[in-house]
Amino acid sequence: MTRVSLYILVLLILCSNTKAQEQVHPQSTKYEWPTDPAVKEKLETWRDQKFGMIIHWGLYAVPGMIESWALCSEDWVSRDTNSNYADFKNWYWGLKKDFNPVKFNPDQWAQAAKDAGMRYLVFTTKHHDGFCMFDTKETDFKISNGPFASNPKANVAKYVFDAFRKQGLMIGAYFSKPDWHCPYYWWPMYATPDRNNNYDIRKHPWRWNKFKEYTYNQISELMHDYGSMDILWLDGGWVRPLETVTEEVRNWGANIPAWSQDVDIPAIAAMARKAQPGLLIVDRTVHGPYENYQTPEQRVPDKQLENPWESCITLGDNWGYVPTDKLKSSSKVIHQLIEVVAKGGSLLLGVGPKPDGTLDTAVVQRLGEIGNWLKANGAAIYNTRPIQGYKSGNVYFTQSKGHSVYALALLDENAPMPKTIEWDINVPPNGSKIKLLSTGTNVKYTIKNEKIIVTLPPAVQKLKGYPALAFEFVVALD
Numbered sequence: 001m002t003r004v005s006l007y008i009l010v011l012l013i014l015c016s017n018t019k020a021q022e023q024v025h026p027q028s029t030k031y032e033w034p035t036d037p038a039v040k041e042k043l044e045t046w047r048d049q050k051f052g053m054i055i056h057w058g059l060y061a062v063p064g065m066i067e068s069w070a071l072c073s074e075d076w077v078s079r080d081t082n083s084n085y086a087d088f089k090n091w092y093w094g095l096k097k098d099f100n101p102v103k104f105n106p107d108q109w110a111q112a113a114k115d116a117g118m119r120y121l122v123f124t125t126k127h128h129d130g131f132c133m134f135d136t137k138e139t140d141f142k143i144s145n146g147p148f149a150s151n152p153k154a155n156v157a158k159y160v161f162d163a164f165r166k167q168g169l170m171i172g173a174y175f176s177k178p179d180w181h182c183p184y185y186w187w188p189m190y191a192t193p194d195r196n197n198n199y200d201i202r203k204h205p206w207r208w209n210k211f212k213e214y215t216y217n218q219i220s221e222l223m224h225d226y227g228s229m230d231i232l233w234l235d236g237g238w239v240r241p242l243e244t245v246t247e248e249v250r251n252w253g254a255n256i257p258a259w260s261q262d263v264d265i266p267a268i269a270a271m272a273r274k275a276q277p278g279l280l281i282v283d284r285t286v287h288g289p290y291e292n293y294q295t296p297e298q299r300v301p302d303k304q305l306e307n308p309w310e311s312c313i314t315l316g317d318n319w320g321y322v323p324t325d326k327l328k329s330s331s332k333v334i335h336q337l338i339e340v341v342a343k344g345g346s347l348l349l350g351v352g353p354k355p356d357g358t359l360d361t362a363v364v365q366r367l368g369e370i371g372n373w374l375k376a377n378g379a380a381i382y383n384t385r386p387i388q389g390y391k392s393g394n395v396y397f398t399q400s401k402g403h404s405v406y407a408l409a410l411l412d413e414n415a416p417m418p419k420t421i422e423w424d425i426n427v428p429p430n431g432s433k434i435k436l437l438s439t440g441t442n443v444k445y446t447i448k449n450e451k452i453i454v455t456l457p458p459a460v461q462k463l464k465g466y467p468a469l470a471f472e473f474v475v476a477l478d
Contacts, residue, residue: 025237026252027296030287031307038278042230043292046280047308048383049119049170050341051374052348054312055109055160056124056319059095059131061355067320068129071180072195074255093141093181096131100147104156104357106163112359113169116367117374119382120170122233122348123160125222127174128195130181133157134226138218141181161226172231172280173222177215177239177263184211194255195238201259215263216271223275230280232272237285239263244286265290295348300336304343304390311340314350315363321352327362330369331413331467337370337381338408338468342396344386373467376438380406380470392423406437407471417461421469424451428473436460437470 034040060067069077071092079088113121126132132142134157144154153159161171178195179185184207190198201208223229237249242260250256265283269290273279283290293308300311313336316325333349340347351367353359374381384398387405391397394410405428409421427450428434433442434454445454454471 025235025285025295025297026248027301027309028285028287028291028294029248031291031294032288033307034289034292036273036278039273039280039292042278042280043308046120046170046230046293047346047385050346050381050384051116051118051337052120052122052170052172052310052346053109053113053116053118054122054124054174054319054348054350055353056127056350057156057353058124058127058133058320059092059099059129060127061321061352062095062098064321064323064355066318066322067352068127068180071129071192073192074194074253076253092129096141096146098147099143099355101156101353101355101357102148102151104148104151104153104159106153106156106160107166108364109160109353109359110163110167110169112364112367113164114167114371115364116349116371117378118169118349118367120172120230121160121164122172122174122231123157123164124174125157126176126179126218128176128178128180128236130176130179130185132218133160134222136218136221138214138221139182157222158226161229165227170230171228172233173226173229174233174235175219175222177234177236179211179214182211182214184208184214195236196255196257197261200257201261212263216268219268220271220275223272223279229276231282232276232279233282233284234265235284237283240283240286244288249285300339301343301345304386306344309344310346310348311336312348312350315366316352319350319352321354321360327366329413330366330373331411331465333366333370334373334467335410338396338410341381341384342386342390342398342408377408377468377470379404379437379472380408387426389425392425395421395423397426403474404472405475407473409469409471411466411468413465413467417456417463417466419461420453420455421471422451422453426475427452428475432473432475434471434473437472438466443471 034043056067071089073085125134130141132139135144135155136142143156148154165171185197186192187199192198238254238256239261241262245256269281280292281290282292282295284295293310296311298313316327318325337347351363380398384400387397387399389397396408398406405426407423427447430447434445436443443454445452
């Protein structure tokens with residue numbers, strides 16, 4: 001078997017098993033509210049947005065494989081048993097010479113996000129593999145130093161951020177704290193047994209200090225050279241001060257070493273907020289003053305949470321582009337969005353552009369379907385806050401900052417439209433007006449035994465495949 005054939009086989013294994021391989025960050029169990037007035041104001045603005053897009057795009061898009069993780073030598077990562085790890089790493093790093101996204105179209109991405117009803121962006125400026133999607137001065141391992149270097153839009157992150165700003169979205173920069181390509185994190189002198197740095201920091205403080213300097217300088221570039229920024233979204237929660245490593249974190253499976261992988265987030269935060277006042281910092285899973293909101297991954301929490309949070313969930317099965325990926329239906333995404341918002345959070349939906357720099361047509365279509373529903377029903381989602389009684393059967397509730405309460409009934413996309421919708425909490429006083437948001441008209445209802453039964457208009461009953469109905473009314477709240 002030739003080396004090329006071997007890597008094709010490896011990729012088939014990786015792509016077919018990505019869902020099973022998925023590594024999910026644990027959710028922090030503690031939360032500390034910010035005290036900086038500018039950060040508090042920004043946080044409340046962010047909590048109004050409810051729906052965002054996270055974009056994973058990097059070397060892994062070229063072969064269409066699971067993002068970065070194939071480089072990691074942990075037993076959950078599948079590679080062909082006959083493959084040579086050193087050769088595999090060299091092949092992966094070598095994808096730099098093949099990454100030439102000649103159709104790069106950030107305006108298409110931003111328009112798709114806008115059409116989907118999304119209100120904020122998180123763009124992956126660097127994933128764990130260390131390949132930078134911005135024109136950093138700290139390394140040549142970047143999109144602007146390869147076949148795409150001569151393109152006018154070679155500084156990819158700049159044009160992504162600009163395109164999404166033009167559409168009015170809040171802007172967030174994803175940045176991986178670990179960097180597997182950087183010699184100050186994975187020292188080439190040693191093997192790389194897992195995701196952690198591969199040398200004892202206590203014995204080699206100079207090398208770790210160089211990595212801290214490298215990290216600080218790259219984030220400084222993003223904060224100073226790429227326009228207004230709302231969110232610094234830091235991934236790789238195993239890079240953290242040793243004192244924050246709880247038993248829960250040790251059980252996570254990240255094999256946290258006996259030394260502290262502290263990159264001095266307080267110093268980074270001070271620098272970043274001087275450049276970007278009010279900046280939200282999301283140091284994922286590291287509870288404290290620099291995890292301004294929590295980020296449960298690929299799941300919706302079981303219950304309502306009082307702290308600011310977002311569920312980051314993929315539209316398909318993968319964060320990056322995989323050609324065989326299976327997309328969730330628009331109904332499923334809308335149902336997740338409703339549940340997330342009713343429980344007090346926001347939904348950050350993950351998409352991966354193709355290696356040519358465009359979003360797949362099916363992705364754009366799915367996003368448009370979600371947006372069509374939000375155009376008619378967005379008042380029940382945006383600028384809302386959770387209400388104590390948030391669920392009755394398949395009906396979820398949100399409330400505006402004023403006096404309105406919204407009931408959002410999830411509908412089975414494979415079943416006929418029901419004739420009635422009912423719930424037994426947040427029941428308005430008899431004689432109240434209940435408006436169906438999608439039509440703007442009031443609906444008829446009865447209240448019996450403290451349960452409300454809403455009769456759907458005939459025209460609505462004829463609809464097929466509608467994901468959810470939203471009703472607006474006023475109820476006396478304690």
